[in-house]
Amino acid sequence: MGDSPEMFGDDAESTPSAAELEAAGQSAMFGAPEPVPAPAPAAAPAQPYRVLARKYRSRTFAELIGQDAMVQTLANAIRRERLAHAFLMTGIRGVGKTSTARLIAKALNCVGPDGKGGPTIDPCGVCEPCVAIAEGRHIDVIEMDAASNTGVDDVREIIEAVRYAAVSARYKIYIIDEVHMLSRNAFNALLKTLEEPPAHVKFLFATTEVDKLPVTVLSRCQRFDLKRIPAPLLADHFAGICAKEGVEAEPEALAMVAEAAEGSVRDGLSILDQAIAHADLAGGAEAGRTLVTAEQVREMLGLADKTVQRRLFAALLGGDGAALLDVVAAQFALGVEPLALMRSAMELTHRITVAQLGKGQGDALSAEERETIRDWAQRLTPGQLHRLWQLLLKGFEEVKTAPDPLVAAEMALLRCLHAADMPDPGQLVKKLEAAMASGALMAPSASAAAGQGAPVTASAPPPPADLGWEALVEQVEHGSIPMGSMMRIQVRVIDLAPGRLVYEQAPGFPDDISGDLRQTLQRATGLVWEVERRASGGQPTLIEVVNAEREAKLAAQRSSPLMQAAMAAFPGAQQVEDDPAAGAARRHDSRQGNWSR
Numbered sequence: 001m002g003d004s005p006e007m008f009g010d011d012a013e014s015t016p017s018a019a020e021l022e023a024a025g026q027s028a029m030f031g032a033p034e035p036v037p038a039p040a041p042a043a044a045p046a047q048p049y050r051v052l053a054r055k056y057r058s059r060t061f062a063e064l065i066g067q068d069a070m071v072q073t074l075a076n077a078i079r080r081e082r083l084a085h086a087f088l089m090t091g092i093r094g095v096g097k098t099s100t101a102r103l104i105a106k107a108l109n110c111v112g113p114d115g116k117g118g119p120t121i122d123p124c125g126v127c128e129p130c131v132a133i134a135e136g137r138h139i140d141v142i143e144m145d146a147a148s149n150t151g152v153d154d155v156r157e158i159i160e161a162v163r164y165a166a167v168s169a170r171y172k173i174y175i176i177d178e179v180h181m182l183s184r185n186a187f188n189a190l191l192k193t194l195e196e197p198p199a200h201v202k203f204l205f206a207t208t209e210v211d212k213l214p215v216t217v218l219s220r221c222q223r224f225d226l227k228r229i230p231a232p233l234l235a236d237h238f239a240g241i242c243a244k245e246g247v248e249a250e251p252e253a254l255a256m257v258a259e260a261a262e263g264s265v266r267d268g269l270s271i272l273d274q275a276i277a278h279a280d281l282a283g284g285a286e287a288g289r290t291l292v293t294a295e296q297v298r299e300m301l302g303l304a305d306k307t308v309q310r311r312l313f314a315a316l317l318g319g320d321g322a323a324l325l326d327v328v329a330a331q332f333a334l335g336v337e338p339l340a341l342m343r344s345a346m347e348l349t350h351r352i353t354v355a356q357l358g359k360g361q362g363d364a365l366s367a368e369e370r371e372t373i374r375d376w377a378q379r380l381t382p383g384q385l386h387r388l389w390q391l392l393l394k395g396f397e398e399v400k401t402a403p404d405p406l407v408a409a410e411m412a413l414l415r416c417l418h419a420a421d422m423p424d425p426g427q428l429v430k431k432l433e434a435a436m437a438s439g440a441l442m443a444p445s446a447s448a449a450a451g452q453g454a455p456v457t458a459s460a461p462p463p464p465a466d467l468g469w470e471a472l473v474e475q476v477e478h479g480s481i482p483m484g485s486m487m488r489i490q491v492r493v494i495d496l497a498p499g500r501l502v503y504e505q506a507p508g509f510p511d512d513i514s515g516d517l518r519q520t521l522q523r524a525t526g527l528v529w530e531v532e533r534r535a536s537g538g539q540p541t542l543i544e545v546v547n548a549e550r551e552a553k554l555a556a557q558r559s560s561p562l563m564q565a566a567m568a569a570f571p572g573a574q575q576v577e578d579d580p581a582a583g584a585a586r587r588h589d590s591r592q593g594n595w596s597r
Helices: 018-030 068-079 097-109 128-134 152-161 184-195 231-245 251-261 265-278 294-301 306-318 321-333 338-356 367-379 382-401 405-419 425-438 444-451 469-479 481-490 514-525 542-558 561-569 580-592
Strands: 086-090 141-145 172-177 201-207 222-225 247-249 280-282 289-292 491-497 500-505 530-534
Touching: 068 097, 086 097, 097 128, 097 141, 097 172, 097 201, 141 152, 152 184, 231 247, 231 251, 231 265, 247 251, 251 265, 251 294, 265 289, 265 294, 306 321, 306 338, 306 367, 306 405, 321 338, 321 405, 338 367, 338 382, 338 405, 382 405, 469 481, 469 491, 469 514, 469 542, 481 491, 481 514, 481 542, 500 514, 514 530, 542 561
Parallel strands: 086 201, 086 222, 141 172, 172 201, 247 289, 280 289, 500 530
Antiparallel strands: 491 500
């Protein structure tokens, strides 16, 4: 049996070797012993660096930021023992879907430090189930990636395994990430088990594309929609992480990182990791301090400076094309993408519009920015801001697809610049009406007469009091020939005055045309007309007058001695009209289908 380290003390490294004992004995015989140098302690193996997104993954529900409603629902369900058999977590990437699934697994299987606890919303984190689940090695918590296990055979293994009880945990839990990647047949195979699983089994699903899941699966799960994390909350979260990492960061820099994360904690932590690596050592390498500045984050992300954003916007509103192009060129030289410039202008337009409603000014990081946004919100009208937004949005799409984004951005911004002072349609109508009322603008008929050299005045068409019925019908025909023809054929005037018409409708026309006459006369004269229809008493219609005159003329011609001699000389001959106006009237009547001869 060999000697054990305990024979020589607590530390095995302090046990003297045979050579050391021999040397010590010789030193005792020949004089003072020479000091023996102690062996250098073995260096601890360097731990590999863990990125912030993994290092600061939520380990408790209290660390899960921005999802208070879901945490409250789960806490109440655990407290009241109303646990569903299947949970579905959905949301954008990086908001905590998989972390939530692991936390639920810990909450359901936690036994507490004394091993006697039950399900809790605050798992202890020190018992064997909590530790094993956190390290991903618990035998009863099976985590599967549906992106690489999509087939029905993979689901069949789950169906076979759920029949057996958990080995050591309270619940056997299946965590299926990106569950929307399962095939249709795999979903169908899982349906029955998902609807009626054994009491010891829980399913936890996570997906970013919930729309791809069959309705039959959704109806069998308790669904939690994880929200995007607001940028201010993300910035506070990142500030706390920087404090733990011993990194100093400017508030504006953290705000930029939070905005770039677009509501995703993981994306934000990845950007923050990059920003820390990009940052300079404040005070030199000796000090060992890291400072993340807004300027460095802006340069790293290729963002437009807030001050430059305001200068660009001021040049846009001020109509200074040269200054606008200078700002664009300077930003492009610094590496800011043209698309980012368009996006920043759109963002500022949106913030000014929201500020007009008394909201959004608190998001500004500096007093100067808040004051500038407040000033623009007071100066610009909502119509101008909405029109500017549409122009910028159209320009943004053009820049995305243009072969030269810089040129496209310059042209889009210049188009916005030239359109900034244009009045909106409502203002334009008001200006035209004011010009017409003051006589500064001639009516269309007066303008046409002026082009022919006739003396004109800036006045409207003659009032209806100066018009007879035929002249009034001719005025109607300038705007609508069919309505003029109807008035010529059907209306027998009884009484005509400005704004009043009493008429008899010609026989053969059963439909009442009073409403059409009222609207037509109002459009032609600008007056409100009173139109009354009576059964009799009207004068002949204009067409009846033309026809009567034509018949009288023909009768006079037939009764002349010359015509009678000609008819006697040529039996069977017919009289032909040679009056172009009468022929035109007859053709007009024939087209109407009512007065053919």
